[in-house]
Amino acid sequence: MSAIKEYKCPACGGTMEFDSTSQKMKCPYCDTEISVEEYEALNESQTSEDKKSGQTEKSTKESTFVTYICESCGGEITADKTTGATTCPFCGNRVVLKGQFEGGLKPDYVIPFKLDKKAAKAAYQKHLEGKAFVPSVFKEENHIDEIVGIYVPFWLFDMETNALVTYDAERSRVWMSGDVEYTEHEFFKIERGGTMAFEHIPEDGSRKMEDDLMESLEPYDFKDAVPFKDPYLAGYVAERYDVEADECKKRAKKRAKASIKRELRDTVKGYSIVKPVSDNVKIQKASQKYALYPVWILNTTWRDQKYVFAMNGQTGKMVGDLPADKGAFWKYVVSRGLVIGVILYALMWLTVLI
Incomplete structure (x- = not known):
């Protein structure tokens, strides 16, 4: 017991x-x-x-x-x-x-909270500033129901990847000779390969937390991580994992594979068109640790709708969905459209006059 x-x-x-x-x-x-x-x-x-x-x-x-x-x-x-x-x-x-948090449930690491509830409130207010399409009354009427500091369970993965990606690429050149326009097309088959190591890829281990919300709080700086001791939890809410490491590992592998493919794609430069044809990405090594990361959750209500905001308790990064003022959005679109229309009309007349 x-x-x-x-x-x-x-x-x-x-x-x-x-x-x-x-x-x-x-x-x-x-x-x-x-x-x-x-x-x-x-x-x-x-x-x-x-x-x-x-x-x-x-x-x-x-x-x-x-x-x-x-x-x-x-x-x-x-x-x-x-x-x-x-x-x-x-x-x-x-x-x-x-x-x-004992025995096999004991985390390996914890990143202690660096920012308090006051900082979370300030970050929330700043998050609302400068949002052009957020209804002005939302900033005045949105009511904070609860602010809770939560240690969220994360599985951390170290991985080594190896990838080989093939691309079809095209380079085009256009020139005029007299009244004739010429276009030259060159086609290439390109290969890129390499290895990449990843450390501490975090994956949310709690089903209570939205994965997208937790991922948007990244990055965390692992240099502040310390061996787990439960006194760090005093004064906060804490959750233990209920998503097994193997399930989280699948998500981590997808992220690692997407990252190495993105890095290899960035090395293919100087072409007008680049299309990936095939890729072979392998995870060569993978290990895992269990950690608790600090998150401030702000539950708010506006016009009977619930809005959830979250702040990284280490860095202060604030995220959360905001309602959109559709009237302000379409007014902006129409006004921008009119400006662009006037510019195009003026250019057309300048062309005729020339």
């Missing part, structure tokens, strides 16, 4: 959280700060199993939820089976759920 793990302040007994600014465990009540390593050492020497805390399955075998007992207030915390860190809905206590 798994239990809840709390992070009590050694000075006042309050619940500590991981502070993204200081990169230390911090007590919001007495401002005590302690490094993750120091806190782990202190916690290991003092921790004893609380028999009252535990995990009980819901009544049906088909249920995907688990109930935990909060050690601070005794309230029930109901969480998805893949949730590894959450907040007690009764007392606000931030807890890590034991067993979710």
Whole structure:
């Protein structure tokens, strides 16, 4: 039976959280700060199993939820089976759920949050600026329902690729001789081959997160990754993977193959037309690691519709779909069309006059 793990302040007994600014465990009540390593050492020497805390399955075998007992207030915390860190809905206590990141489920690495909730709000407001076709009232009326810092599970893949690609290419030359226009066409068969190594290709390991949304948050800088320690989760929500590595590896291979083909295509220059004819891309080596990456999720509502925005908790990159003001869009298209029409009309008359 798994239990809840709390992070009590050694000075006042309050619940500590991981502070993204200081990169230390911090007590919001007495401002005590302690490094993750120091806190782990202190916690290991003092921790004893609380028999009252535990995990009980819901009544049906088909249920995907688990109930935990909060050690601070005794309230029930109901969480998805893949949730590894959450907040007690009764007392606000931030807890890590034991067993979710242990044994074979333990991540190899974690990139700690570098940016806080305030930075996420600021990035969201900046994201709305300069968007010509976003309704102006959306910026004023869109209501932020929730901002949550989530550690999202990612599988990271290292791969070595080898590729051989064949292209048909054409080069054309046009010239005038007297009143006669000549066109010369040259045709070529081109081959390009090479190898390329990839490190830490990230693939979202949670079915709760949209793959396209998570991919659009890239890149993450792996230099900030540290060996996983669960105190980094304190104060945040965390999910463990529910997509197996083999399934994610298929997506990573597609990305690696597309990248090497794109790089080889960029070396074919000086032709008017280039068409790929065949390609042979092989993955020679592949290895994987399991990591948690920081993401701020902003859930918003505007005119009864839900909009989701996400920010990379390391770099601050903000993404999310925005509504379009169709009236402003078509006004822009028509105005641009009129300008282009006037220019073409003027050029036509200049040609006639000449």
